[in-house]
Amino acid sequence: MSMVQHEYKKGEVIIKEGDSGKSFFFLLEGGASVYGGFGKNNQIKIADLEAGEFFGEMAILEAYPRSATVVAKGNTRVVEIPGNEMNEFFNENPDMILELMRHLGNRIQVMTSDYAESKALLRELRGSENENTKKSLFSKIKKHIDVYQTNKNKVIETTKSFDVKFDYFAANGADYTKEFRKGGIICNKGDASNCMYVLLSGEVGIYDNYKKPNEEKLSTLDAISFFGEMGLFTEDPRTASAVAETDNTKVEMIDQNDIMDTYKSNPEKIEMVLRHMSYRLRRLTSDFLNACKEITENYNS
Numbered sequence: 599m600s601m602v603q604h605e606y607k608k609g610e611v612i613i614k615e616g617d618s619g620k621s622f623f624f625l626l627e628g629g630a631s632v633y634g635g636f637g638k639n640n641q642i643k644i645a646d647l648e649a650g651e652f653f654g655e656m657a658i659l660e661a662y663p664r665s666a667t668v669v670a671k672g673n674t675r676v677v678e679i680p681g682n683e684m685n686e687f688f689n690e691n692p693d694m695i696l697e698l699m700r701h702l703g704n705r706i707q708v709m710t711s712d713y714a715e716s717k718a719l720l721r722e723l724r725g726s727e728n729e730n731t732k733k734s735l736f737s738k739i740k741k742h743i744d745v746y747q748t749n750k751n752k753v754i755e756t757t758k759s760f761d762v763k764f765d766y767f768a769a770n771g772a773d774y775t776k777e778f779r780k781g782g783i784i785c786n787k788g789d790a791s792n793c794m795y796v797l798l799s800g801e802v803g804i805y806d807n808y809k810k811p812n813e814e815k816l817s818t819l820d821a822i823s824f825f826g827e828m829g830l831f832t833e834d835p836r837t838a839s840a841v842a843e844t845d846n847t848k849v850e851m852i853d854q855n856d857i858m859d860t861y862k863s864n865p866e867k868i869e870m871v872l873r874h875m876s877y878r879l880r881r882l883t884s885d886f887l888n889a890c891k892e893i894t895e896n897y898n899s
Contacts, residue, residue, distance in 0.1 A: 601687070602678045606670035611636075612653075615667045619657020621680045624694075625649050628674030635748040636667035642748045645708075646671070652701045658684060659876040665883075685865060692858040695868060699857070700831040702875040707828070709882040716742055716889035723896045739897050746890035775850045778842035783808075784849060789836045791829030793853045794871070797821050800847025808839035818843065824874040830854045 603626070606612055612623065612630060625647055632644040632653070644666055647653055657664055658681035679687050688695050719738055775798065778784060784795065784802065802819040816838060819825060825840060831854065852860060852871070861868045 600680055600683065604676050604678060606630075606674045606676070608670055608672045610670045612668045612670060612674075612676060613664050615664050617664045619654055619662075619664050619681070621678045622652060622654040622658045622684075623668075624677045624679065625651050625653065626675045626677055629671040630668050630674055630676075631671055633667045633669060634745075636669065638748075640744070640747045642744050645705075650697070652698050655698060655702070655872075656876045656880070657681075659873045660880065662880075685869075688861060688865070692861060695861050696831060696854070696857050698872065699827075699875065702872070702879060703828055703831050706875065706879050706882065707832075709879060709886060713882055713886040713889065716886055716893065720889060720893060720896070723893065739893060742890040742893040743897065746887065746894045749887050749890075774853075775848055778847045778849070780842055780845050780847075782842040782847070784840040784842065785826060785836050787836050787839045791826065791832070791834065791836050792855075793851045794827040794830050795825050795840070796850040796852065796867075797823040797825065798848045798850055800845070801843040802847060802849070803841045803843045805839045805841060808841060824871060827871065827875060827878075830857065 604612075606628075613619070615634065615636060627649055629649070630647045630653070632647065633641055634644055635641045647668070653668055654664065656662060715738075719735065719742065722735060723739075776784075778800070785791070787806065787808065797819050799821045801821075802823070802825065804816045804819065804825065806814045806816055826836070828834070829836070830852070852867075857868065
């Protein structure tokens with residue numbers, strides 16, 4: 599492999615927002631900070647990275663420009679992995695597959711929380727025209743205004759989904775599948791989780807508070823779709839219920855303990871899961887930025 603180690607001093611840029619990404623990175627020593635609008639008046643820190651974390655992977659998984667700038671916090675050492683050698687890297691380091699999934703999953707959790715906060719704030723703002731209400735919420739509002747000002751010129755494409763290869767699933771089959779009739783519960787909100795699902799056929803509804811007075815349908819999934827992926831690397835209870843919407847709804851279960859074996863036998867399947875997670879994170883980011891834009895416009899009106 600042509601992996602290369604790099605060393606950086608405090609303040610040095612490792613990757614730059616807007617650049618095309620041809621490699622991703624693993625942080626060996628030290629730390630780094632992730633910024634939007636780095637070096638500009640509206641610069642904002644997005645996250646801090648520590649040793650043992652990946653970064654820059656979204657540009658490889660989805661072939662998009664770098665979405666942020668990463669800067670060394672001190673003496674920092676990283677490994678740069680060419681995107682076209684990702685398979686070889688994971689073949690030599692199979693334990694790192696789950697680490698990359700955890701990394702993406704953690705970012706999805708943080709963005710989900712930020713988006714939920716923005717939606718709750720919007721509800722408060724929409725429900726009141728009182729200037730005193732806006733003033734009392736200013737500390738929360740300012741965070742979202744800052745995010746919007748930093749990212750208002752950034753275009754995040756969400757119309758193009760990741761490329762799911764239907765023929766691949768048809769040809770390679772599945773390791774462990776289960777079929778459900780219409781109304782069958784695949785998993786319930788609050789259930790313990792240790793696997794994710796691939797919807798091979800049929801239709802699945804994702805619900806909050808299923809069959810309760812405040813039931814809300816969050817989305818409808820068609821084949822081929824992935825869902826419940828947070829169950830691969832967290833022991834947190836399921837946050838929603840998945841219910842078969844048609845007869846002959848068939849799902850494959852991918853267990854956390856089987857990830858490495860699945861990668862060895864069907865690496866393309868795990869690559870598609872990674873692309874799905876990257877796409878989900880990109881969609882969440884777009885929704886969050888749109889909410890920040892609306893909060894900004896509401897506050898300034």
